[in-house]
Amino acid sequence: MTELIQTSGALDQFCEDMSRSPWVGVDTEFERIRTYHPRLCLIQISTPHQTVCIDPLVGLDLTPVARLLGCDGPLKIIHSARQDLEVINHEIGVVPSPLFDTQIAAAFCGFGEQVGYAALVEAICDIKLAKGYTRTAWCKRPLSTNQIAYALDDARFLGRLYEYLERYLQSSQRLSWAQEEFNILSGTDMLEASKSAAIEKISNAARGLTQVGQSIATELAKWREQAAMHCDQPRQWLLSNDQLLTIAAADPYSVIELAQIDNVAAEFCKRWGEPVIAVVECGRDKAVQFPVRDRPGRLPPRQKALDKVLWKELQKISDVAGLPPSLIARRDDIRALAAGKRDLLLLRGWRSEIAGKALLHCIDRYIN
Structure with missing residues (x-):
């Protein structure tokens, strides 16, 4: 099959074949310079057996793609999925799910927060990807052979990343943690x-x-x-x-x-x-x-001291877990916790288990 799909027949056949795949890797190229909504310029999809680009600018009916990427289709593997989800949701009308975000998964596997796709491919697959077309104007046609090759590589290795990261998450008993994050992301109304x-x-x-x-x-x-x-x-x-x-x-x-x-x-x-x-x-x-918002002022000395205690405790917890502190809680979350707020993401799900409960105990010890 051609690597660039520009006809309805080829698209229908591809989506029919891929619907039986255990997973599909997904990436998009889009432009958002002159428009409110991102403009979808290219869709890249990989499977265990092939990788293709789909050209949405030739007037294709993308209904088969919507079925493939919808909740009834195979697992969708995307790196740093938020913007891809937004453009796919706007242009195709679905939010890809079930989802596996390799950037989120990598953070749970010790690669740091917000690791890039190329860096992750190099670390896991020992392959160095080209960078020459990072700022390509993807809305222009025709696309060159080199542009298509670059775009294909952005989806080609997603399966290998998934297999490595999923094994690590399973062995470290963190797959459910990552899944919480995937579910939050795919359940968000991006617009x-x-x-x-x-x-x-x-x-x-x-x-x-x-x-x-x-x-x-x-x-x-x-x-x-x-x-x-x-x-x-x-x-x-x-x-x-x-x-x-x-x-x-x-x-x-x-x-x-x-x-x-x-x-x-x-x-x-x-x-x-x-x-x-x-x-x-x-x-x-x-x-x-209107509820007035005051300028951030000086924290009361006792609250400021508690904030420092909680932040240090979070850093200890993150060091033991081998996770970036910001993956567990942002600085503002710690300030809110010190200020007495309890309706926080930090106190729900895996975050509560790994850090939230310990930080609440820390507050009790500090107060008493």
Whole structure:
């Protein structure tokens, strides 16, 4: 079979054959420079017997790919899957599952957090991959032989990585830990997560504003996501974070006032002035009920001391387990734990077993 699938017949046959495979390795090439949504440019799929590229830009019906990558298909092996899941979900309408993320698995196997695919292939397979096409414009056609070969390699070794990492996880009794992470990842609404993260970033950046300013900033961030999605352009192209925060701080009552803000272009006001003023007004009206976020201040001495104790304890636990501390808990999680919060990922699942319970005992000893 050809290594680049560009016809419906070849795609149907490939997906039918691969549906009986125990696993498929999956990678994608996409572009996200000028659009809100990532644009899928190439899909690479490997099996125990072959590796192919599927060209989605030739107008193929990708329904057979959706069936293959859906929950009824074989195990999907992806390295650092989050962005691949997002683009596949948007373009094909499925979130690949069941999932095995080799980057997550590698972290549980002593390779460190967020190890790259090429580094992992070199460490496990003793093969050094080419790097020449990392920044290729994958939307351009035709693709060269070298480009196709590079893309194929991005999926070709996923099976070998899986077999090695799965054996290690089984022998170290950590497979269930990794599976928890895979399930969380494949169960996430990627588009909503991306939107929420962008809005949360603005809400945090607006902490220095008044209650009214913070409320307006949050409403503008929500509006920006919808407008950027509708226009299919990057949110920062529509309205940068700095511009958004400047508008929120200025609290304009009219398009004329909006146009007088130094950081706001006349072209923007002409196209978006009226809806922006409507959003500002909405934020102003909601301000009385808006939960104000204060700037991070100095921790009370006792809480600061407890935070240090917990962080040191986490580092000891991670050293014994041979895991990166940040895989178990982020610094903010430890601060939240020291502040008395208990609805934390750190206190659920494998994290609770390996560290959460011990850290709670540590708190009890410190307090008493």
